Amino acid sequence: MSHVPHELAEEFPADTDRIYTLNQSDSHFSKLTEQYRTVNRDIHRIETNTTPADAGYEK
Template sequence: MTIEKHDLHHEFPEHHDTIHELKMNNAHFARLFDQYHEVDHEVHRIENGSENTSDAYLEDKKKLRLKLKDELYQMIKSQTGS
């Protein structure tokens, strides 16, 4: 089974420069970015079998990852004006 990459650069490759700029210049974006990647890595560890947890816990983490991604994407869109 191949685990899909969910890091922001894979999710939004067309916004690579904007993501980098926001990480460097926007503390709130940088904090959310770091939190997103921590949650994403945890989900990967669980999906790969490196960590055992309940299905409900995994679902909660996936929902949190999606919420953070949506929030980050809104910030990217407002930065690019699209």
């Protein structure tokens, strides 16, 4: 379990320019990356006990 958020640019450093370009030019890609950021930050807060996990998050 990692206690650091995983941003897309950090996960795919070789594709940073492409991620940026797609975020600017493709609204669907941009929505997906925003959803990724939201889920990623939620997971980070749960892992660090900043936000308690509720039944909707637990498996």
